Amino acid sequence: MNTIPSDLLLNQLRWRYATKQFDPAKKIPSDTWSALEESLRLSPSSYGLQPWKFVVITDQALKGQLPAISWDQPQARDCSHYVVFAVKKGLDQAWVDRYVARISEERGVPADKLGAFRGMMLGSIEQATKDGTLDSWQTHQIYIALGTFLSAAALLGVDTCPMEGISRPDFDRLLGLGAEGFESVCGAAAGYRLDSDPNAHLAKVRFPAAEVIAHR
Numbered sequence: 117m118n119t120i121p122s123d124l125l126l127n128q129l130r131w132r133y134a135t136k137q138f139d140p141a142k143k144i145p146s147d148t149w150s151a152l153e154e155s156l157r158l159s160p161s162s163y164g165l166q167p168w169k170f171v172v173i174t175d176q177a178l179k180g181q182l183p184a185i186s187w188d189q190p191q192a193r194d195c196s197h198y199v200v201f202a203v204k205k206g207l208d209q210a211w212v213d214r215y216v217a218r219i220s221e222e223r224g225v226p227a228d229k230l231g232a233f234r235g236m237m238l239g240s241i242e243q244a245t246k247d248g249t250l251d252s253w254q255t256h257q258i259y260i261a262l263g264t265f266l267s268a269a270a271l272l273g274v275d276t277c278p279m280e281g282i283s284r285p286d287f288d289r290l291l292g293l294g295a296e297g298f299e300s301v302c303g304a305a306a307g308y309r310l311d312s313d314p315n316a317h318l319a320k321v322r323f324p325a326a327e328v329i330a331h332r
Contacts, residue, residue, distance in 0.1 A: 120271070124271075125271070128270040128271050128273070129267070129270055130320055131270065132266070132269070132270035132275070132276065133275075133315055133316065133318075133320065134276075134277045134278065134315070135191065135275040135276060135277045135305070135307075135309045135313060135315070135316070136191065136277065136313050136314075136315050137190070137191075137194070137309065137310040137312060137313035137315075138190075138191055138194040138195045138196070138275065138277075138305060138307040138308065138309060138310065139194070139307065139308050139309065139310045140193075140194045142196065142307060142308040143196045143307070144196045144197055144274055144306060144307060144308075148272055148274065149197060151268070151272060152197075152265065152268055152269055152272065152274065152306070153170075153172070155264055155265060155268035156170045156199070156261055156264070156265055158264070159260055159261035159264040159265070160260055160264075161257040161260060161261070162253070162257055163215075163236075163237050163240070164215070165207065165211070165212070165215055165237065165254075165257075166215070167203055167204040167207050167211070167254040167257055168201065168202060168203055168204060168257065168258055168261060168298075169202045169204070169293070169296070169298050170199055170200070170201060170202070170261070171199065171200040171202060171291055171293070172197055172198070172199055173197070173198040173199075173200065174196070174197055174198075178290075179192060179193050179195075179198055180193055181290065182198065182282075182303075185282060185283040185286035185287060185290070186279060186281060186282045186283070186303070187281045187282075189279065189281060191277045191279065191305040192279065192282075192303065192305055194305075194307070195277070195305035195306055195307040196306060196307035196308070197305075197306045197307065198303060198304070198305050198306070199265065199303060199304045199306065200287060200291060200293075200300050200303050201258045201261060201262055201300070201301050201302050201303065201304070202258075202291075202293050202298040202299060202300045202301060203251070203254050203255045203257070203258050203298065203299055203301050204254060204297060204298055205251055205297055205298065205299050206250070206251070206297070207241055207250060207254055208241070209238060209241075212234060212237050212238055212241065213234070215237075216230050216233070216234050219233075255301055258301045258302065259302075262278055262302060262304060265304060266278060266304065269306055274306055274307070274308070275306065275307055275308055275309045276304055276305065276306045277304065277305045278302060278303075278304050279302060279303040279304060279305060280302045282300065282302065282303050284299065284300045284301070287300040287303075288300050
């Protein structure tokens with residue numbers, strides 16, 4: 117197993133911040149972006165169900181339409197790559213069976229040997245559906261992927277800005293997500309900061325470890 121030094125990890129997490137001004141002229145190299153896309157694909161989720169779709173926007177004309185539906189935030193337009201994090205609505209048996217088939221394919225396990233696991237997942241979905249919490253439960257998974265993406269980008273020296281300040285219905289219409297059974301949750305701009313971004317030079321403000329971390 118290969119690891120990175122702990123000081124490198126902490127240095128990069130201290131380096132990152134929610135970038136407010138991106139340099140439109142700087143683009144993320146293709147190999148770096150490929151690694152970041154793979155970090156999204158490898159993100160953990162409950163049961164491994166992956167109830168999501170990540171829409172990567174690089175077309176400048178399309179990015180140019182985003183500030184108007186993002187509270188006029190320029191990051192969506194000026195970044196190199198913009199990712200929309202969307203959740204699968206109404207997760208159902210078909211999605212579970214697709215996942216079970218994928219497990220069978222990847223691990224070489226006959227699908228009929230996965231019946232107990234399949235039943236557990238379907239039971240959880242059925243209960244969440246009855247409780248009216250299914251979509252909320254799945255939406256929470258999106259933020260695991262967002263955190264994975266932000267951390268991976270920091271390690272690769274790519275600036276990011278997570279953005280919940282978006283008009284989700286407008287994003288859904290623009291990207292045709294509803295027709296695919298998905299709904300946007302949040303976005304993330306990625307690229308490289310402008311040196312003139314005043315936020316780049318501010319000290320990171322966090323509560324002391326003793327106040328936010330408890331040991332028992």
